[in-house]
Amino acid sequence: MKAKSFFKGPGIWIVVVIAMLLVAFATLAPGGAARIDTDKGLALLADNGKVEQAKIFDGENRVDLVLKDSLQVDGQDKGKSVQFFFVDARAADVVKAVTSAKPANGYTDQPIESNWFSGLLSLLIPVILLGALFWFLMTRMQGGGSKIMQFGKSKA
Known part of the structure; x- marks a missing residue:
């Protein structure tokens, strides 16, 4: 295929759209919090004084934790911001663990918002x-x- 015919046809526009989608997904992707297992997240909540702030996301069954100190798991530094997921059957236990942990900066929940x-x-x-x-x-x-x-x- 000649370069001249590539630039005249729809090929260049397909490449441009794919590149724009890749850039959009890379910039809009959620990030920043390391994912940990549910049992490790509940253990952090049970160990008083380690959690600074907690946020429960209802629609995603996710808890984001901001810790006072960086978390080390299997020799890897997970940072101060971690998250874990849970199933609906454990939702009551997770909420109870968050409320009993009494994080220093408090806790909040994010209900489902319909667009x-x-x-x-x-x-x-x-x-x-x-x-x-x-x-x-x-x-x-x-x-x-x-x-x-x-x-x-x-x-x-």
């Missing part, structure tokens, strides 16, 4: 798809050339 835009899209996308299908079928029923779907043309 109005995603709700609107979930309603509009099926309507648009059905409308496009209806429009496609109506244009094919008018009759015409030698296409596969010529069910509107009279053969009499």
Whole structure:
């Protein structure tokens, strides 16, 4: 493939879109907190004085902990910000552990927040798809050339 034809066709635009998506995912990806096992997170909460702040995320079943000192797990430094995940069945135990730990800077929870835009899209996308299908079928029923779907043309 010649470079000239690559830059004239859609190939360059596909590469540009993929590059933009990679940059967007890299910059918007959540990060900063090291992931630890649930039992290690609950042990940190049970050991009073190690947790400075805690935040419980309801929709993700996740707890983010800010520790007073860096955490060492298997010789690796996990830093002061760690997170762990839990299942719904352990939610009551996790909340009890967070409240009994009494972090120095307190604890909070983040309930599920619904986005109005995603709700609107979930309603509009099926309507648009059905409308496009209806429009496609109506244009094919008018009759015409030698296409596969010529069910509107009279053969009499």
